[in-house]
Amino acid sequence: MHPCLNVDEIVRLIARELVASGGGGTAVGLACCRKSFEDPVLDTLWETQQELLPLLKSFPGGVWNDDGCTVSVPTMCVFFSFLDDSTRQSFKRLPTMMEWARFRKYARRMRWLRGYETTDILSLEVFPVMQLCTINKPLLPNLKTLDLWEIEGSFIPFIPLFLSPRITFIVLKFESDSPKAVVASMIATVPTLCPNLQAITLRALPRDPMITAAVSGIPLVANGNTFQTFRVDSPLTQEASEVLYKLPSLRYLSVIVERETSLPSASLPNLIELTITCNNKEDWLRIFHGATFGKLKSVTFYLQSKQPGDFLGAFERAALSSSVQNTLSKFCLSTSYSWNTNYSSLLQFTQMVDLDIRFSCRYGCSSRVDDDIIISLSRAMPKLETLTLGDLPCGQITTGVTTKGLIALARHCPNLYSLRVHFRVASLSDPPAIHGVVPNAGPAASWTDCALEVLCVGKTPMPEGSELVIALTLLRIFPRLDCIVSDDNEDWNEVEDAINRSQ
Numbered sequence: 001m002h003p004c005l006n007v008d009e010i011v012r013l014i015a016r017e018l019v020a021s022g023g024g025g026t027a028v029g030l031a032c033c034r035k036s037f038e039d040p041v042l043d044t045l046w047e048t049q050q051e052l053l054p055l056l057k058s059f060p061g062g063v064w065n066d067d068g069c070t071v072s073v074p075t076m077c078v079f080f081s082f083l084d085d086s087t088r089q090s091f092k093r094l095p096t097m098m099e100w101a102r103f104r105k106y107a108r109r110m111r112w113l114r115g116y117e118t119t120d121i122l123s124l125e126v127f128p129v130m131q132l133c134t135i136n137k138p139l140l141p142n143l144k145t146l147d148l149w150e151i152e153g154s155f156i157p158f159i160p161l162f163l164s165p166r167i168t169f170i171v172l173k174f175e176s177d178s179p180k181a182v183v184a185s186m187i188a189t190v191p192t193l194c195p196n197l198q199a200i201t202l203r204a205l206p207r208d209p210m211i212t213a214a215v216s217g218i219p220l221v222a223n224g225n226t227f228q229t230f231r232v233d234s235p236l237t238q239e240a241s242e243v244l245y246k247l248p249s250l251r252y253l254s255v256i257v258e259r260e261t262s263l264p265s266a267s268l269p270n271l272i273e274l275t276i277t278c279n280n281k282e283d284w285l286r287i288f289h290g291a292t293f294g295k296l297k298s299v300t301f302y303l304q305s306k307q308p309g310d311f312l313g314a315f316e317r318a319a320l321s322s323s324v325q326n327t328l329s330k331f332c333l334s335t336s337y338s339w340n341t342n343y344s345s346l347l348q349f350t351q352m353v354d355l356d357i358r359f360s361c362r363y364g365c366s367s368r369v370d371d372d373i374i375i376s377l378s379r380a381m382p383k384l385e386t387l388t389l390g391d392l393p394c395g396q397i398t399t400g401v402t403t404k405g406l407i408a409l410a411r412h413c414p415n416l417y418s419l420r421v422h423f424r425v426a427s428l429s430d431p432p433a434i435h436g437v438v439p440n441a442g443p444a445a446s447w448t449d450c451a452l453e454v455l456c457v458g459k460t461p462m463p464e465g466s467e468l469v470i471a472l473t474l475l476r477i478f479p480r481l482d483c484i485v486s487d488d489n490e491d492w493n494e495v496e497d498a499i500n501r502s503q
Contacts, residue, residue, distance in 0.1 A: 046109035049110055055106055058103050100133055139161050146170050157185075163189065167193075170190065172201070187217075187218075197218070198227055198228050199252070202232045216239070222247065228252065230250065230253055235255075245287065253273070254276075255275070257277065257284045265291050275300040275302075289321055301332070306337050312346060319349075328351060329352060335359050337360055354386045355384060367391070368399055369400065371401055371408070378408045378411070403427045403477070410478060416450065425457075453483055462495075
């Protein structure tokens with residue numbers, strides 16, 4: 001054997017490359033042939049797991065009942081997805097010490113566990129047995145990332161089984177009817193069991209004072225020099241807010257601001273992404289006034305107010321006071337209500353790459369986006385890559401962008417990739433009008449540098465028999481266009497087909 005294969009780092013690199021390229025069987029063969037390959041190969045194969053089933057399969061077949069019947073307590077039942085008849089298996093005896101040692105041989109190698117609807121795959125009887133056999137020691141002692149989704153209430157008490165001091169990243173998404181007290185009790189254990197936590201995401205949390213108290217304990221004990229991500233669907237106590245908005249290493253922050261919350265001014269020099277769920281009260285503005293945001297790139301608002309008013313104007317005034325306009329490249333705002341806003345408040349944010357503002361047309365079209373607005377935005381934001389203004393384009397358009405505005409986007413925003421605005425489709429089927437606004441109108445007239453590939457048209461109606469003309473017009477304005485996103489409209493499907501045939 002070549003001497004370089006005695007170097008552990010080289011062997012691990014080989015193992016990673018083999019597994020990544022689909023050569024897991026070859027890697028296993030090497031591990032069986034050479035003892036020096038065993039640990040690097042096993043570490044690579046077990047590093048990331050989607051479920052616990054691979055670990056449970058490490059137990060020998062003699063552990064399980066052949067007939068699937070339940071026997072003496074304790075019992076563990078598992079739905080083995082690899083069995084064609086999906087028979088329900090259970091322990092006919094507890095694993096021996098040697099069998100548990102084999103289990104732990106693989107368990108200690110896991111670094112990342114992902115799970116989705118865990119109790120659909122494993123019976124709850126699995127977990128008491130795991131607890132029984134892992135007293136005073138973590139089930140997965142070297143796990144760093146725990147990522148569980150669609151967590152049922154009955155499974156929540158067993159989540160601490162997977163927590164350990166090595167864990168640095170936690171992502172948990174609960175089902176909507178999760179019991180509040182059980183959720184709060186589990187969350188309260190996180191700071192103790194995971195003292196080196198760097199990032200936590202808790203989604204779909206029930207709203208309750210117990211939950212607020214539990215999640216507020218996390219920033220209070222977090223290591224300010226290493227804690228980087230806090231995304232939690234719950235309000236915080238005043239004390240926790242004071243601490244959270246001063247964590248120097250925080251990079252990603254998602255918070256819920258309630259009416260009675262009084263927010264402190266933020267000092268977050270490394271914050272990159274901020275998400276705020278709030279009503280239209282201006283308490284959230286305190287985050288920005290006099291704040292330190294040296295690296296903030298993304299801001300997202302979820303508005304719960306029926307009357308957003310001049311929200312963009314309030315944001316402009318607050319953001320400019322902290323110089324956010326020099327770094328902000330993504331701005332998203334979403335409300336489920338109708339809204340007619342003034343977009344001029346955003347013209348100061350010249351570094352914008354993604355602009356996404358969504359509101360409803362449910363009770364009548366509320367979009368007032370026209371050529372003047374689009375031209376102003378395109379000139380002010382030449383780096384735009386995605387632009388979304390309003391709901392899906394509807395069939396109730398009272399105003400909208402014409403060919404003139406679309407051409408302005410193509411001229412001033414060459415990197416624009418995706419577009420969703422209300423527009424007047426009839427303007428695209430008027431050749432004289434197109435000739436008047438397209439420079440050097442003719443067969444060769446196009447902006448070859450315009451990157452737009454995706455155009456969302458929603459329910460926008462189309463003049464009868466104009467599919468081919470509209471397709472050719474769109475190609476002249478956006479030469480790389482190849483995807484039309486419509487609401488199952490056959491006319492727009494024909495436009496997309498014509499565009500694809502013409503390219």
